[in-house]
Amino acid sequence: MDTKKKLLMIDDDPDFVEPIMAILENAGYEVDAKYNPDEGFQALKTGSYDLLLLDVLMGRGAEGIMIARKIGDDEKLRETPILIITGMREQIAFLFPGQPVHPSFVPTDELIEKPVEPDLLLEKVSTLLKMAEERKAKSELN
């Protein structure tokens, strides 16, 4: 069937990407993975994806945030829902004596932290996809 939803995952950690891809593919999604922010953003621009799964700490630092901000600045890309999956708190949170990662600072739709519960992941993905479709239908109506 060709109604398969296409997801893009940008994450630099192959050890994390592999199981997540397996979970999503088993659930009937088509998943592409890119392992650095440049290639990831390029793929997002040229391909057509229904949802983006985005890591935060990559390359020079929190480049996932940089991508999310760029997407927010782009009228077309803005439509793609983003699910941030980050282990940042685990990785460097001790440096930032505050609260958990703030999704509100970047235009993202959802945020979950590594390690990820498969059920939670699938639930969030499908909710986001549904929301995006509703949003689209609404804007077409207008």
Place this chain on the structure above:
Amino acid sequence: MSEKVGVYVCHCGTNIAGVVDVEEVSNWAGEQPNVVCSRDYKFMCSSLGQELIEEDIKEHGLTRIVVAACSPHMHEKTFRGATERGGLNPYLFEMANIREHNSWATTDKAAATHKAKALVNGAVERVVHHQPLEPIPVEINPATLVVGGGIAGISAALELADAGNHVYLVEREPSIGGHMAQLDKTFPTLDCSACILTPKMVDVEQHPNITLYSWSEVENISGYIGNFNVTVRKKARYVIEELCTGCGICEEKCPRKVVDEVFEAGLAQRKAIYTPFPQAVPKYPVLDPPNCTYFERGKCKACQILCPTGAIDFEQEDELLEFPVGNVILATGYDLFDSNRIPQYGYGHLANVFTSLEFERMVNASGPTDGKIVLRDGESVPQSVAIVHCVGSRDNNYHEYCSKVCCMYSLKFAHLVHERIPEAEVYNFYIDIRTPGKGYEEFYNRLLEEGTHFIRGRVADVTDAARLPGEEGKLIVQAEDTLIGKQRRIPVDMVILSAGMEARHDSQDVSLMFGMGCDFDGFFTERHPKLDPVATMTEGIFIAGACQGPKDIPDSVAQGAAAAARVAGLVNQETVMMEPVRASINKETCSGCRLCNDLCPYNAIVFHEDQKLSEVITALCQGCGTCVAACPSSAINGAHFTNEQVFSEIEGILWDVMEHQAVPA
């Protein structure tokens, strides 16, 4: 009248087909107006591919041919041949470049296929406007100019002269011989460089077919294959060659000594009037005015007074000589990389760091130390020597390329140190040992047996700052021994920097003067790196030796001979057929404004005062098109590049945009 066009789309293996959907392009082309037959084929340049064209012409009555393949530089000639064998005029052919301009430049298959269609369509639209053209025969002057009297130039000159052709050999320095004359022994056979070179130099001097102009430089060249006009500046020697016997009294009596930076690499002195070395050819000395006491203070004249034949002439001036030649061989050689550019190796700062050329002179039996290996003080014998490979080579900060000869001459140096100072320790610091030549690897094995220490690691720096015991008063060479993964500091008495080869500092100017190409490193560009290494993109101009890229003696000799063979072939043909892509002026529409006269870079346009008209001299015209574009009354026609042809091609390429615009036919 409608033409019948055949279109051939080449796969070039996977070079094109890997990116461009060639079948799709071919099918699409078949549907275009005028196209009666369209095919794709694995290798159009193969004989089977060419036969395809020939057969189709006969079978389908094709009147025009388009091949979409590689660059015309590569195969335009090939397909013109096929077109001609099929019975058509070869100029009724057009090539679309879908490799260099397309498949090699992208990985986007859809875009590449789209662009291939556009390029093919442009070619189809253009080719229907092609006209049959006939090549222009030109006579070839049998004389040849060889620029540069090193071993490559000498070889070329002798080959041509022996075959009965006249050669003008122009050398910038006072003597021919080039770098080879400075060397002591040659690898891997260790024969004496001078012993094998001098006979050849003498042959040049005595050859009835060779006119040698040393201490001379080419000032200007004009014309085209078969008919070049050369201007040579013969620099004032201040010695009347006809009177000089080469007795050497002037040099002996000259009171003025200067450091010889050229031949002796700064290690010895020469006089203000001098022959660079005893076996110099020609034997006449050269006077060097900036260092001459007479030129400086108006007094001395020792040489003139003591010359037995009255051959010294202080009034002599540069002479400009003009002569015609049919072909040119450039063998201008190389410069040695300047070791000062790598300050961390200490050259010029630490006394006992030597360049390879300095060491060559030092080990030369007729050199400044009579062949003794000594430190800068002129007497101490080094007990340990470090030879640093890849100085200025294989380094993006200087030259990315490998200089090819340094490994071998470094091995030779190590051998010479062992030979002259048996108790000395020799360390060769290398990245890779490159010995691809006959007898070269065997020579390396010999050095291993002789006990040379080989340390695989590029030298980081050379310093005299001692830190550890045993380093006092030594030069310390620091490098990683990459085979054991440890940093090492080797204290030695002498360091030799194996400097690489680089293009002559003025190679860019030379290439411009001769109208030929020069690569980023300054080496002259050959027509084809593998199949045509001694020809250039300019007809009648050939290259040989290290001016084309780093090379050792055997390779330079081989190229010299190869270039000579190419020239001899042309001379034998007596005439050569030239491209008919030339401009011509329509007498009816020429207004006689003379705008084109001055613009022509080849001085190919004359003005007839009586008729108030300009005319193109076909033989001189190179078909560049400058005049065509400049003519205000569109009176100049560039054959094979007519406005109609060029505009149809542009419109053809823009087919997808043009469709929307209803362009009037």
Place this chain on the structure above:
Amino acid sequence: MATRPTFSEEVANLMHSSHGNPLNTCIQCGTCSGTCPVAEFMDHTPRCLIGLINANQKEDVLDSNTYWFCASCFHCTVRCPSEIDISGLMYSLKRYSIWKHHYSDDAIGPVFSETFVKSILRSGRSYEPVLAPSYIFSYGVREFLNEAHTATNLMLKGRIPVIPPKLKRIENFKKMADRIIPMGGAK
């Protein structure tokens, strides 16, 4: 579909925006290691480390102390004949090791980095006294006494600040950092 990146590709991804040539252009000449002032303290020379990366020897690379010894003197970077930013590589590996917590508990390098960053985020400027405790206990007795003695001397010469410096617009400063790493510091 995506093929799993090798370790060498992982490192390349980490350096994706660096300013030199990729690591696989290394010709293993050893210029970097010959130049490195601290090569003798490293368990692998910088050249060897690049070799290990290119050969996908992930564990050996991460276990190596090489990158924590890099003093950022940039001598290797300017000399590299292949124009690889070797110092940049060392930074990348330090980041990788911190992010993945791949270092031993007694390693001073990462702990110091963390302390330093924390202190700057708190006040905007660095303040030497808070840096000291994090590493000083790892020293032996003699080094400890030396260090303490040095500190006392500095204090006597008036070269150690008594009050930590702080920015005036520290709240803005924290919010600014929060836009780069939104960890809720600004609330």
Place this chain on the structure above:
Amino acid sequence: MSTYSYFPGCSLEKMALSYHQSAMQTTNAVGVEMKEIEDWNCCGATTYFHVDELLAYTLVARNLAMAEKAGHDLVAPCSACYKNTYFTSKYLKEDKDLSDHINYALEQDNLKYSGSIEVKHLMEVFVNDVGLEEIKERTTKPLAGLRVAPYYGCQIVRPKKDHEDVENPRFFEELVSSIGADPVDFAYRLRCCGGSLIITSREAALTLVRNLLQNAVDSDADVIATACPLCQTNLEVYQMQVNQEFDTNFSIPIMYFTQLMGIAMGLPKKKLGIGSEFISTDKILTYAKEPA
């Protein structure tokens, strides 16, 4: 009078206060105004890059933006600050994507960096902008006979590849000559002092310091001149520890080039911060004499 935005950096607040004081005195003496950037922050040193480079760029960009707002080129006396600031400015100028992101963060402090200013090391200001002739002219008490080892260290020349000559710069030597002193041939002048390792890898750092001191002493230097607070601290404050570790007895003063300039210009030593050093500089001061 030319004016610059001055970014002292954390060390100059206290640890290297004498560098700050002498920099102020000497720039003032040659008619250059250094306006300290208001509310500047740490440049991130090298350690910040270990955690998040983007954050390090942001920190630097805040200082750059404030300097740009003031309309002057930024001057850093510390080599590490200089290198960080110089390259951040360069990268932000070259990479629009990066600069967009960093400016997005700067918004929070109502700042923006557009890349219109240059970043200079304090020594560059003296050598290139003020000029050695001018310095020579202001030298009233030339340090004739004083043998100075000009210690460049690392980050004032590296990794800046387009520098006149990374492996053989001469500007420090020329500056030393211009105040009448003799620059010694100091082979280790471009080698690392281990500055950033002193805390994390003490043994390595002390070894590097030892080698440097040894080479300076071997070249008969009376004093090592530095242009970086980290180099100064390493070479001077840790000299005693080196002596203990390696059984040596080095006692060579390490002074900022601005202090030597100040002495040669006849400025009062107190104002140059002389007196806060561990190794006495009394002998150095005796060289300053008005020409006979």
